[in-house]
Amino acid sequence: MKETNIEDQFQAKIDAEIKIEPKDWMPDTYRKTLIRQIAQHAHSEIVGMLPEANWITRAPTLRRKAALLAKIQDEGGHGLYLYSAVETLGVERDELLDELHSGKAKYSSIFNYPTLTWADMGTIGWLVDGAAIMNQIPLCRCSYGPYSRAMIRICKEESFHQRQGYELLLTMMKGTDAQKRMVQDAMNRWWWPAISMFGPNDADSPHTAQSMKWKIKRFTNDELRQKFVDVTVEQAKILGITVPDPDLKWNEERGHYDFGQINWDEFWEVVKGDGPCNRERLAARKNAWDEGAWVREAASAYADKKSKRQKTAAA
Amino acid sequence: MTKQEALLKYVLRLADNVSILGHRLGEWCGHGPVLEQDIAMTNIALDCIGQARNYYQYASKIEGIDKTEDDYAYLRDPLDYYNLLIVEQPNKDFAYTIVRQYFFDVFHFLFLQKLSDSKDKQLAAIAEKAIKEVTYHCKWSGDWVLRLGDGTDTSHEKMQHAIDILWTYTGEMFLMDEVDEILLKEKIGVDLIGLRQEWLKIVSEHFKEATLTLPETTWSQKGGKQGYHSEHLGYILADMQYLPRTYPGSIW
Numbered sequence: 001m002k003e004t005n006i007e008d009q010f011q012a013k014i015d016a017e018i019k020i021e022p023k024d025w026m027p028d029t030y031r032k033t034l035i036r037q038i039a040q041h042a043h044s045e046i047v048g049m050l051p052e053a054n055w056i057t058r059a060p061t062l063r064r065k066a067a068l069l070a071k072i073q074d075e076g077g078h079g080l081y082l083y084s085a086v087e088t089l090g091v092e093r094d095e096l097l098d099e100l101h102s103g104k105a106k107y108s109s110i111f112n113y114p115t116l117t118w119a120d121m122g123t124i125g126w127l128v129d130g131a132a133i134m135n136q137i138p139l140c141r142c143s144y145g146p147y148s149r150a151m152i153r154i155c156k157e158e159s160f161h162q163r164q165g166y167e168l169l170l171t172m173m174k175g176t177d178a179q180k181r182m183v184q185d186a187m188n189r190w191w192w193p194a195i196s197m198f199g200p201n202d203a204d205s206p207h208t209a210q211s212m213k214w215k216i217k218r219f220t221n222d223e224l225r226q227k228f229v230d231v232t233v234e235q236a237k238i239l240g241i242t243v244p245d246p247d248l249k250w251n252e253e254r255g256h257y258d259f260g261q262i263n264w265d266e267f268w269e270v271v272k273g274d275g276p277c278n279r280e281r282l283a284a285r286k287n288a289w290d291e292g293a294w295v296r297e298a299a300s301a302y303a304d305k306k307s308k309r310q311k312t313a314a315a
Numbered sequence: 316m317t318k319q320e321a322l323l324k325y326v327l328r329l330a331d332n333v334s335i336l337g338h339r340l341g342e343w344c345g346h347g348p349v350l351e352q353d354i355a356m357t358n359i360a361l362d363c364i365g366q367a368r369n370y371y372q373y374a375s376k377i378e379g380i381d382k383t384e385d386d387y388a389y390l391r392d393p394l395d396y397y398n399l400l401i402v403e404q405p406n407k408d409f410a411y412t413i414v415r416q417y418f419f420d421v422f423h424f425l426f427l428q429k430l431s432d433s434k435d436k437q438l439a440a441i442a443e444k445a446i447k448e449v450t451y452h453c454k455w456s457g458d459w460v461l462r463l464g465d466g467t468d469t470s471h472e473k474m475q476h477a478i479d480i481l482w483t484y485t486g487e488m489f490l491m492d493e494v495d496e497i498l499l500k501e502k503i504g505v506d507l508i509g510l511r512q513e514w515l516k517i518v519s520e521h522f523k524e525a526t527l528t529l530p531e532t533t534w535s536q537k538g539g540k541q542g543y544h545s546e547h548l549g550y551i552l553a554d555m556q557y558l559p560r561t562y563p564g565s566i567w
Contacts, residue, residue, distance in 0.1 A: 046345075046350065050345045052345075053345035056341040056342070057338060057551075057555060058554050058555065058557055058558060060385075060389070060558035060559055060565075061385045061389070061567050062334075062367065062368050062371070062388055063368075065364055066361055066364045066365060066368070069341055069344065069360055069361050070361055072344050072357060073344075073354055073358060073361065076350055076353050076354040077354060079350055080350055080354070083350075118558055168567075171566060171567065172567070174566070175565050175566055175567075176565055178562055178565075179562070179565055284345070284346065288345070288346040288347060288348065291409075292348025292409065293348075294467065294469045294470055294473070295348035295349070295409045295463070296348060296349055297467055297469075297470070298462055298466025298467045298469070298470030301466045301467045301470075302461065302463075302465055302466040305465065
C-alpha cells in the first residue's frame with residue numbers, strides 16, 4: 001500500500017516537471033533504465049573518440065588538427081560527465097567499463113563504421129553529431145536532474161561540432177573533384193547508419209512508452225528521425241550532394257519528407273557485434289584499459305604511500 | 316649566415332619541437348590509461364599545436380613571402396625539419412611518454428622564461444603566452460614522474476627503463492650552434508648552456524623524490540636541430556603530410 005503511494009508521488013513529481021535527484025526515492029526500473037541509457041551514452045562518447053582519432057595524425061592543416069583534437073577532447077569530457085551522472089545512481093565507472101569490455105553493455109552502433117577519408121571527419125560532425133543533438137536536446141529536459149544538467153552542457157558543445165563538421169564539408173565542396181568525390185562517398189556510407197541512430201521504429205521499440213511516461217524520453221524514435229531527415233535533406237542540398245535514398249521525396253500532405261526503409265537486418269547485425277569495426281573498437285578500448293592497468297595501480301599505490309607518510313608526519 | 320636566416324631557423328626549430336611533440340601526444344587520443352589522462356594528453360597536444368601555429372605564422376612574416384603556417388608544417392621534408400630528437404621519439408608506453416614529456420617540459424619552461432625577455436618582441440610575446448601552458452605541462456608530467464617512480468615496482472622499473480633510454484636525447488637541448496650563437500649575441504636567443512645546470516638540478520631533485528636514478532652517461536644523441544633525425548620523423552611526416560602532398564593546392 002505504502003509502495004503505491006510512493007510511486008504515485010514519484011509520478012506526480014514527474015508530471016509536475018519536478019526533477020528527480022539522486023537521493024530521492026525512485027522505482028527500481030526507473031533507476032535501471034537510466035543506468036542503462038546513461039551508461040550506453042557514456043560508452044558511446046568514449047568509443048566514439050576512436051573513429052575520429054584515426055585521423056588526428058593525418059589532419060591536413062594545423063587548424064583542422066587542433067579542431068579535431070579539441071572535438072575529441074570534448075567527447076572525452078562528455079564521457080566524464082555522463083559516467084559521473086551514472087555514479088549518482090549507485091554504479092561505479094569501473095563496473096560500467098567492465099560491462100563495456102565484456103560486450104554486455106552497448107554503445108551507439110554508428111561508431112562501428114570505419115572512417116575512410118578526411119571527408120568522414122566532416123560527415124561525422126554534420127550527420128552523427130547532428131543526429132545526436134536531435135536525440136539529446138529533449139534530454140536536457142529529462143526528469144532525472146544530473147542527466148538533464150549533463151545534457152545541457154553536452155548539447156552546447158555538440159552543436160558547435162555539428163557546425164564545424166558542416167563547414168569542413170562546405171570547404172571541401174568548393175574544392176577539387178577529388179574532394180567532392182570524398183564528400184559524396186562519405187554521405188553514401190554514413191547516411192543510413194546516421195538515420196538508424198534513432199533506434200528501431202516505434203512499433204518495435206518496447207521501452208518507449210514507459211520512458212515517455214517517466215519523461216526520460218520526450219519524443220519517439222520515429223518522430224526524431226523524421227525531424228532529422230527534414231532538416232538534413234535541406235542542408236545536403238546546400239552542400240550540393242545527393243542523399244543516397246531513391247525513395248526520398250517531399251510529401252506535401254504530411255509536410256515532411258518520405259524516405260526509404262532502413263535495412264534493419266544490418267542494424268541488428270551491427271548491434272549484435274557484427275559490424276565492420278565492432279571487434280576493432282572494442283579491442284582498442286580493452287587494450288587501452290589493460291595496458292593502462294599498471295598506471296592506475298601505480299597512481300593508487302602512490303596515493304596510499306603519500307597519505308600514510310602524511311599521517312606519520314602528523315603523529 | 317645573416318641574422319635574418321638565423322632567426323628563421325631559430326623560429327622553425329621552436330615550431331617543429333612543439334608541432335612534433337603535439338603530434339606524438341595526439342597519437343594517444345582515445346587510448347589513454349584512464350579517461351582523465353586521455354583528456355590531459357589531448358589538452359597538452361592542443362597547447363603544443365597552438366604554440367606551433369604561432370611560431371610558423373611568425374616564420375612566414377620573417378621570410379616575408381606568401382607562405383602559410385601549413386606550408387611550413389606540411390611541405391617540408393625531414394632534412395628541413397629542425398626539432399630536437401627527443402620530441403619525435405615514439406610514445407611506446409605511458410612511462411616513455413611521461414619521461415619524454417618531463418625532460419622536455421622542464422627544459423621548455425626554463426627556455427621560455429628566458430625567451431620572454433628576448434629583444435625580439437614577437438618571440439617574447441609568444442613565449443609569455445606559452446609559458447602559462449607549459450607551467451601546467453611541467454606540473455602534469457612532474458606529478459606523474461612521482462606517481463610512477465614511487466608507485467609500484469612495475470611502474471618504477473618502467474620509468475627507470477624509459478629514463479635510461481631517453482636520457483641520451485637530453486643533451487641536445489643544451490647544444491649551441493651557429494644559429495644560437497648569432498641570436499644570443501643579438502639578445503634575441505637563449506643561452507642554452509646556461510640552462511643546463513638549472514635543468515639538471517630540478518630534474519635530479521625531482522627524480523630523487525621519485526626514487527629514480529639519473530644515468531651517469533654524458534654521451535648524447537644530436538642532429539635534429541640541423542635536420543638530421545632519427546628514423547621516426549620520416550614516418551611522422553608521411554602520415555602528417557599525406558593529404559596536402561597527395562592533393563597539392565587543395566584547400567581543406
